[in-house]
Amino acid sequence: METYRLSNFPPGYSTVHIALFRNVVNAPDIRKKLILASTMGGDDGERARQAVDFGFIEARLLVSRMHLLIGIMTTLQTCLQPSNPSISSSKDTTTPTPESTNATPVPNENARLSTRPITRTHNLHSEILLTLSSNNNISESLRRHGMSDTTDELVVVRIADADSSEEAVWKEMELLVDGQLVNLGELDSDELVDWPRVSKIFKLSELDRLPLTPLEIRDTKIATVINTVAIKHVT
Amino acid sequence: MTISASHHLLDQAMLIKQGAEAKVYSLDSLLPQPTIYWPPSGPSKPSSTAQIQQTTAPKCSVILKYRFKKQYRHPALDLSLTRSRLAFEARALARCTRAGVVVPHVMWVDDRNGVIGMERIDGWSVREVLGGGAEGEMTVEEEDEEEIGEMEMERSKDQVDSINADETESEGWTALRSKGVTKEHLMTSIGRAIAKLHGTAIIHGDLTTSNMMVRFTPNGSEPYEIVLIDFGLSSTATLPEHYAVDLYVLERAFASTHPQSEGLYAGVLAAYAEGLGEKKWRPIQTKLKEVRLRGRKRDMTG
Ligand SMILES: Nc1ncnc2c1ncn2[C@@H]1O[C@H](COP(=O)(O)OP(=O)(O)OP(=O)(O)O)[C@@H](O)[C@H]1O
Ligand SMILES: [Mg+2]
Numbered sequence: 001m002e003t004y005r006l007s008n009f010p011p012g013y014s015t016v017h018i019a020l021f022r023n024v025v026n027a028p029d030i031r032k033k034l035i036l037a038s039t040m041g042g043d044d045g046e047r048a049r050q051a052v053d054f055g056f057i058e059a060r061l062l063v064s065r066m067h068l069l070i071g072i073m074t075t076l077q078t079c080l081q082p083s084n085p086s087i088s089s090s091k092d093t094t095t096p097t098p099e100s101t102n103a104t105p106v107p108n109e110n111a112r113l114s115t116r117p118i119t120r121t122h123n124l125h126s127e128i129l130l131t132l133s134s135n136n137n138i139s140e141s142l143r144r145h146g147m148s149d150t151t152d153e154l155v156v157v158r159i160a161d162a163d164s165s166e167e168a169v170w171k172e173m174e175l176l177v178d179g180q181l182v183n184l185g186e187l188d189s190d191e192l193v194d195w196p197r198v199s200k201i202f203k204l205s206e207l208d209r210l211p212l213t214p215l216e217i218r219d220t221k222i223a224t225v226i227n228t229v230a231i232k233h234v235t
Numbered sequence: 236m237t238i239s240a241s242h243h244l245l246d247q248a249m250l251i252k253q254g255a256e257a258k259v260y261s262l263d264s265l266l267p268q269p270t271i272y273w274p275p276s277g278p279s280k281p282s283s284t285a286q287i288q289q290t291t292a293p294k295c296s297v298i299l300k301y302r303f304k305k306q307y308r309h310p311a312l313d314l315s316l317t318r319s320r321l322a323f324e325a326r327a328l329a330r331c332t333r334a335g336v337v338v339p340h341v342m343w344v345d346d347r348n349g350v351i352g353m354e355r356i357d358g359w360s361v362r363e364v365l366g367g368g369a370e371g372e373m374t375v376e377e378e379d380e381e382e383i384g385e386m387e388m389e390r391s392k393d394q395v396d397s398i399n400a401d402e403t404e405s406e407g408w409t410a411l412r413s414k415g416v417t418k419e420h421l422m423t424s425i426g427r428a429i430a431k432l433h434g435t436a437i438i439h440g441d442l443t444t445s446n447m448m449v450r451f452t453p454n455g456s457e458p459y460e461i462v463l464i465d466f467g468l469s470s471t472a473t474l475p476e477h478y479a480v481d482l483y484v485l486e487r488a489f490a491s492t493h494p495q496s497e498g499l500y501a502g503v504l505a506a507y508a509e510g511l512g513e514k515k516w517r518p519i520q521t522k523l524k525e526v527r528l529r530g531r532k533r534d535m536t537g
Pocket of ligand 2: 445446465
């Protein structure tokens with residue numbers, strides 16, 4: 001599991017834990033837990049939601065580690081702008097969701113509120129899936145880039161506060177995911193990528209016609225996908 | 236109010252160029268080094284205790300270009316102008332990459348704060364390679380320096396370049412030459428790069444030798460490649476004239492910055508014409524002649 005401490009983001013959301021699991025065998029179970037958690041009320045519901053408070057990402061649609069990292073950085077950057085009235089008014093579709101997910105209270109509540117994430121989906125974790133998508137269709141993006149019953153290569157992300165510890169988060173992941181934890185760098189190996197699907201989603205087949213070597217074409221495709229993610233919010 | 240994530244990044248970065256429209260910064264990594272956690276009982280690691288180790292983040296050195304607020308513009312106008320220019324630059328870069336034109340990859344776009352982050356190209360500008368900066372220009376720059384103030388950093392760098400140009404050959408040229416690259420080859424690569432760019436219907440808007448970089452390609456079919464940068468003034472072309480103006484700007488840049496290389500410029504056009512193909516080149520060639528004539532008349536009258 002890799003942990004990035006991104007000091008340029010507000011302390012309530014500045015730690016990103018990322019794990020890549022291969023040969024995952026319990027995707028349907030995890031999804032059941034997610035659905036159950038969202039319907040339960042009371043304290044039990046609260047606990048259940050906390051236990052599954054992760055971003056679950058279909059790893060076969062990630063073309064590189066950078067693709068994922070840029071997706072996360074872009075999500076944080078666009079959703080965590082310092083309070084600015086012109087932003088909330090320009091995006092009337094946004095509904096700030098109460099970020100009830102972090103167990104540890106943040107010391108300066110005011111500072112935290114001023115940078116409460118503004119998301120179009122449920123929370124920052126699901127917002128990553130929208131950022132990774134080639135379009136702005138929320139349900140399609142979540143379905144495609146999120147976990148499905150057949151997912152066996154899975155990325156799990158937790159965005160947490162500055163004090164969040166690796167060990168504690170790992171324990172939560174371990175309880176949930178039945179798969180093999182591997183180095184995140186394996187996202188850079190071609191073996192994991194479902195290129196036909198990625199090509200279709202990001203319209204990459206035209207790149208096959210470029211007068212370049214196969215290796216250069218592959219790099220150009222990767223760069224194109226990452227660019228798409230990095231600039232989507234200004235297109 | 237807290238400061239934006241972009242401004243945090245700028246604080247960590249090194250200012251490398253201060254222009255009238257933008258400040259350019261270099262940052263060795265967009266991301267901090269991550270820690271790696273291996274669980275004690277993990278199948279991948281046979282150790283008995285949990286391990287946390289530092290690892291290297293993927294290579295992500297970035298250039299951050301900050302379009303700062305202009306006091307002389309109305310704030311609302313300034314913001315919308317900044318946002319649209321930034322968005323256009325980001326989209327142009329993405330479009331170029333998709334079309335196989337070699338440009339920096341986009342990594343960070345914060346239009347609300349005027350910051351774009353892109354892959355840092357490790358190499359030299361063509362201007363540096365050719366030992367840019369003419370003596371005449373240098374004197375003018377010296378005279379103007381105090382008035383310009385804001386441009387100071389850039390200017391003094393140019394002066395250093397021009398002094399070097401007279402005495403020794405540039406570091407970049409020495410490196411290229413050692414790989415057997417000739418100046419003619421460099422001109423051909425530049426012409427091809429521009430033809431590729433124009434093939435996407437994007438015009439650069441500020442084609443100068445500072446806005447083209449040379450970098451080595453250890454795995455490529457050629458020893459080096461041309462990387463076009465600075466798409467802040469780019470736009471979409473609709474008429475042959477637009478392409479011709481783009482070429483004319485470069486022609487003038489060559490004449491003023493590299494008078495000793497002016498003869499080489501013909502090689503750029505030849506490769507451009509070949510890259511674009513006869514049919515597309517013809518109308519542009521006609522327009523280019525007109526544009527040159529207009530330029531010369533302007534020079535004589537004013
Ligand atoms: N991606 C990059 N990689 C390496 N160096 C870069 C990159 N982008 C910019 N630079 C360096 O910074 C300088 C200024 O960048 P750029 O031309 O984009 O900004 P600008 O302010 O628009 O400049 P100009 O005064 O030409 O309009 C470049 O000439 C180059 O030396
Ligand atoms: Mg420039």
